[in-house]
Amino acid sequence: MTQTLRLGIAGLGTVGVGVVKIIRRQAAMLEARTGRKIEITAVCARDAEKDRGVSLAGYAWETDAVALAKRDDVDVFVELMGGSEGTAKDATEAALAAGKDVVTANKALLAIHGQALAEQAEAAGQVIRYEAAVAGGIPVIKSLTEGLAGNEITRVMGVMNGTCNYILTNMEAKGQGYNALFDECAELGYLEADPNLDVGGIDAAHKLAILSSIAFGTKPNFDGIDIEGIQRITLEDIHQAADMGYRIKLLGVAQRSARGLEQRMQPCLVPVNSPLGQLEGGTNMVVLEGDAVEQVVLRGPGAGEGPTASAVLGDICDIARGLRIPTFGQPATMLEAAQPARTGLPAPYYLRTALLDKPGALAKVAAILGDAGVSIDRMRQYGHTNGTAPVLIVTHKTTRAALDIALATLGDTDVVALDPVALRIEEV
Amino acid sequence: MTQTLRLGIAGLGTVGVGVVKIIRRQAAMLEARTGRKIEITAVCARDAEKDRGVSLAGYAWETDAVALAKRDDVDVFVELMGGSEGTAKDATEAALAAGKDVVTANKALLAIHGQALAEQAEAAGQVIRYEAAVAGGIPVIKSLTEGLAGNEITRVMGVMNGTCNYILTNMEAKGQGYNALFDECAELGYLEADPNLDVGGIDAAHKLAILSSIAFGTKPNFDGIDIEGIQRITLEDIHQAADMGYRIKLLGVAQRSARGLEQRMQPCLVPVNSPLGQLEGGTNMVVLEGDAVEQVVLRGPGAGEGPTASAVLGDICDIARGLRIPTFGQPATMLEAAQPARTGLPAPYYLRTALLDKPGALAKVAAILGDAGVSIDRMRQYGHTNGTAPVLIVTHKTTRAALDIALATLGDTDVVALDPVALRIEEV
Helix, strand or coil: CCCCEEEEEECCCHHHHHHHHHHHHCHHHHHHHHCCCEEEEEEECCCCCCCCCCCCCCCEEECCHHHHHHCCCCCEEEECCCCCCCHHHHHHHHHHHCCCEEEECCHHHHHHHHHHHHHHHHHHCCCEECHHHCCCCCCHHHHHHHHCCCCCEEEEEEECCHHHHHHHHHHHHHCCCHHHHHHHHHHHCCCCCCCHHHHCCHHHHHHHHHHHHHHHCECCCHHHCEECCCCCCCHHHHHHHHHCCEEEEEEEEEEEECCEEEEEEEEEEEECCCCCCCCCCCEEEEEEEECCCEEEEEEEECCCHHHHHHHHHHHHHHHHCCCCCCCCCCCHHHCECCCECCCCCCECEEEEEEEECCCCHHHHHHHHHHHCCCCEEEEEECCCECCEEEEEEEECCECHHHHHHHHHHHHCCCCEEEEEEEEEECCC | CCCCEEEEEECCCHHHHHHHHHHHHCHHHHHHHHCCCEEEEEEECCCCCCCCCCCCCCCEEECCHHHHHHCCCCCEEEECCCCCCCHHHHHHHHHHHCCCEEEECCHHHHHHHHHHHHHHHHHHCCCEECHHHCCCCCCHHHHHHHHCCCCCEEEEEEECCHHHHHHHHHHHHHCCCHHHHHHHHHHHCCCCCCCHHHHCCHHHHHHHHHHHHHHHCECCCHHHCEECCCCCCCHHHHHHHHHCCEEEEEEEEEEEECCEEEEEEEEEEEECCCCCCCCCCCEEEEEEEECCCEEEEEEEECCCHHHHHHHHHHHHHHHHCCCCCCCCCCCHHHCECCCECCCCCCECEEEEEEEECCCCHHHHHHHHHHHCCCCEEEEEECCCECCEEEEEEEECCECHHHHHHHHHHHHHCCCEEEEEEEEEECCC
C-alpha cells in the first residue's frame, strides 16, 4: 500500500475548501501518519471561477459529480455536496459502481439511503466512511463503531445541532425570545437553506438515525424517529426549567428495550449539572452507553470548516491506512429491520398550557391527567391575563402514550386556551 | 481474514477476567462486527486454582507468560499483567519475536519501553495496541491516532488518575483532609500497591508520555515530564481555589512550542465552570486540541473491570478487522527525540506559605517576588496561630523558572515557616 491515494472532491463549499487546505498544507504529516502520499487529482463544483481562498491549480475540474466519481485517476470519492437526493446520491452510487471508496459528510444521504448504499458498497468490496456526517469534529462514528466494538450498546444520546443549542442557551443567557434568536442565527448564517432542517430537529434526527444503526445493528430508520423541533419553546419554559434545576436541550435519544427500538429527537429537560446540561452555544455532545464501558461522553465543535474537515481527513487517513470495515459496523445484509417501540420508556414530563377563566378549569385538568394515569408531582397556576392563566405541571414518571391520551382529552374540553407543550425530563 | 483470531491472555486480574467474560458472552456479536470468530486458546496467571467467577474451561493453562506468548495457537498476545519490567516486558518482546500482535493495558511498559517495543514490532510487521493503557474506557488512543490524524495537535490535557480526582473532589465535597481520604482510598482498594504511583502522579504521567508521543510525533519521554503529586494539597488550598472560581485537579498537559516539548503532570487550578473543573470522582477526562478540530473533550470511566475490558476488546476487534497502524501513529523510526522545553509557557500561579511572626516578613516576601520579576495579582495574610501566619498569593502570568528563583530565595530567608506550595492556574 505504498502508492499514492488519489482523491476526487465533489463540493467546494466551506468543508471542501477546508479539506483541500489541510491536504495541501499537511502533505508531509499525512504521509508520515498513513505511509502513503495523499493527493487530490480532481475536483468538482458549480463555479470554477470563484475565488475560494485556496489554490486549486493542478487539479482536474469536472462540472459533473458523476463524471468525477468515475474518473480512472480517483481512488476515493469525497462527497461534500449534501442533500439526500439528486447529484449526491447519483454520484455516490456511481463511485461505488466504479470501484471507488467513498468519504462523505452527508447525514441525510446516509439516514435515508444508507442501507442501500452500504449493501452496494459491501457487495463491491468498497467502504463508505462518514465521520463528518455526525457531530462535526467529534470522532463519534469511530468511537462507537470501533472503540466500543466490544460493547452491547444500551443507549445513545446527543445534542447534535449546534444552531438549536445556540438558540436555547442564548434564550437563557441573553433573555431573548426564540424568534429574536432565530433571526440572529439567520443573519449569522447558522441556518440551513430550509431552517426547518435545524430548528425542526430533522438534521439532528438524520444523525441519530445513523448512530442508532451502528449502536443497535439495525437498518437506519429515519422514519421511526419521533421528531419535535424547538419552535414552541418559550422564555417561560427556559426559566421554569432553570428554577427546577434543568436546562432545555434538543436531545436525541436512541435506546433498545424489550419494547423495541426507541428513537427520539425532541426538546428535553436535562439536569443543569450534567455534562449535557452544561453544554453551551454551538458545541455538540454525544453520550455513548454500553454494557461494559458504562458511559463515555464526547464533546466538541459540531460544524465549521476546520472541525468538519478534520473528520473528513480522519476518514481519508483510515482508508489510506487500509482500514476496511462495513458501513454500519457489521455487514449491511446482517442489519435487522428496526422494530420501533410502541411506547417509550416512562419519564417525568414538564407541561405548560393556559386555561380560560372558567370555574373548575384547573380541577378539570387535574382530573383528566389522573384519569389517564398521569400523576402530578408539581402544579402551578399563575394569575389571569387577557382571560387566560398560564399553568405549569411536572408529572411523575409516565409513558408518553398515557400523556398523549390526557393531552388529547384536554384538547376536547372547553377550558384550555393553549395547545399544551410537553417536554420529557430525561435521566442523563 | 475469515479464520479465527486466537488470543492468549496473560494476567487474570480484574481486567483479564472482564475480557474473558465479554469474549464468552458476546461471541456472536463480536463475530458479526469483525467478520471473524474471536477465541481464547490459552491463559496464564499465578494461581490456576483460584475461583475468578468465570469459567476458564477449554483454555490451555500456562504458568509462564513467555511460554504463552510463543504458543503456536496464539495470534494475539493480550498482556494484562502490568509493570514496566520483568515478565510483562519479557513476554511482550517474546510475543513480537514470535510474530504475534500484542494488545496491552500496560501504561508503564509503553511509557518506558514503548520506543524499543514499537521498533521491534514494526520491523517484524506486528502491531501493538494499548487503548486500555490510557484513561480506561475512553477511546482516546483511537481518537488521537486515527480520528484526529488530519490535525497538527497543539495541546493535550487530561485528568487521568481517578484516585487522585476522587481524593481532590471529596476534599471539597466532604470537607475531609487529604490523609483521611487517602486512608479511605486504601480501604476501598483504589490505590496501587505503591500508592505513590497514584498520588505521586506517576501513573498519570505514564499515560501523558504515551499521548505526547502520538500527538507530537516524538519518542515517548517519561523522564522529560515535570511530575508533582497531590500529597501537599490541603483543604485550605481547595477552599481558596473555590473562592476564586477554581478547582484543583491533577492535570497533565503536553504542549509543543518553539521552546520545545513541555510535559507536566501537576496539581493545577482550573476554572470551576470548565469541563475539567466539573469533573468529579473517579471519572477521567482528556482534552485534545488540534489546528483543524479546535477542541475535543472525552470523558468516561478511567478504571474498572468493564470499562478497561471494553478498551481491550476495542483493540482486539481492530486487529480482527485488519487495522494495522504503527504503535504511535507513525513509524517508530520516524519519531523525533523530544526536546524538553527549558521553561514552560507563562501562567498565573497560586502560592501558599506561612510566615514567622517577625517585623517586615510580608514585605520581604513581596520584595523577593518582585526582584524575581514575579508580579502579584492578589495577596492575603491571615492572623498568627502558634507563631506563624498563613499567606496566600496569586501571581500574574510568570514563568515557572522565575517563580522557582523567587521560591528558592524565599527559602533562604528567616521569615518563611512553610516550604511554599505553588500551583499553576491553567488556561483550559
